[in-house]
Amino acid sequence: MKLVGNSRYQKAANGSLLLDFLRRSGGASRRRISRELGLQPSTVTYIVNRLLQAGLVVESGFGGNDPADSSDEPARGSGRRATRIVINPTYGAVIGLDLQADYYKALVTDIAGEEIVCVHREYHAAAAGFEALFSSVLAEVESRIPRNMPVLGAGVAIPGVVDPEGPVIEECWSHNLTGAHLGEFLARTFSYPVLMENDANCCAWKTLWYDSRDEDDSFVYLLPRFHRQELLPEGYPSVGVGLGLVYNGTIYNGFTRRAGEFRSLFFEESGNVPGQIALTPLEMNRVSRDAGIRRKLVVELLRTLILFMHISNPRALFVGGDLSSEGDLIRRVLEEDLRQEWDALARSGVQVEVLGNAEYDAARGAAAAVLDTLYSIPRIGGREQDARIWRSLLTNLID
The missing domain is CATH 3.30.420.40 (ATPase, nucleotide binding domain)
Known part of the structure; x- marks a missing residue:
């Protein structure tokens, strides 16, 4: 599905722009969104309506609750106060997994990046093959997520040299892997996109x-x-x-x-x-x-x-x-x-x-790498892996 250069791309790109503003601001009225982003009110209305239909955002209270919205007033003769648009925290979950040779740490967030679940368990990775370990750990983490929240994507932190595009683990001595191409395995095993990246990254x-x-x-x-x-x-x-x-x-x-x-x-x-x-x-x-x-x-x-x-x-x-x-x-x-x-x-x-509290940094960052694709407009010629995740997360908006 080609997105670059057509109206579907523009709609989803505007959706990403608006969602990122809501994430950073904590919510805003339609008028403030239009003013801050420089979008036409009709464009904001269209995007917000699509996001509301998709469940990515919800209406919450009045715009006047936000000092930055203090200048917002109801349209002349409408008799209605401006409502705030906020990201829906129950829309879906994103898994961040730090997968080491002797333990894993997982942190699950909502689409605003707020923590929902964190899990830590030690094991002996050599007792199972890497793919079996990978599958069992993600299944274990999924079982801890509230049932009303579908998994939108997972980011997995791995030590060593990782190419997210393949994805390929080119070299990882702690899991004893060299040149491991995982694209087919991930597509076959998981219903949601999985991004793999080096743990320090x-x-x-x-x-x-x-x-x-x-x-x-x-x-x-x-x-x-x-x-x-x-x-x-x-x-x-x-x-x-x-x-x-x-x-x-x-x-x-x-x-x-x-x-x-x-x-x-x-x-x-x-x-x-x-x-x-x-x-x-x-x-x-x-x-x-x-x-x-x-x-x-x-x-x-x-x-x-x-x-x-x-x-x-x-x-x-x-x-x-x-x-x-x-x-x-x-x-x-x-x-x-x-x-x-x-x-x-x-x-x-x-x-x-x-950093005094960095225990879950790799897991939290793995989830953030996935979330970043939701809130960033894909670059022309950018990574196909990013575009795949972006399309998956915004499919309700662009279809």
């Missing part, structure tokens, strides 16, 4: 959607993960490090989608087992229990990243994952171990923010 999506200061924000999201060695493929490191890179409001994937694949300045490759940091396997297995080893890891990570941030000049470095509770440690490392390097970087305005 999903954390960046979460920050963009919920915490970003402006639409042109630039930042780095550091995602260290400490895994249980006995639940990983034999010989693979139990510490993984990913980076989500955002420049001018856009996630940067790199030429071959490997941007953000961390590699320490101090790592020395040996053999065929992948690695990223200079800690020994024994140290990695003890990092969650040994404060001295954690400090050694933090020094290595930050010493490498400070050089990178001098070159790329982001606004901030966000630290999440399994170091999100280590604010005091990171502050001490910057002030004591890396003072000279950090002072030079801080003078350029870069900030380091340790």
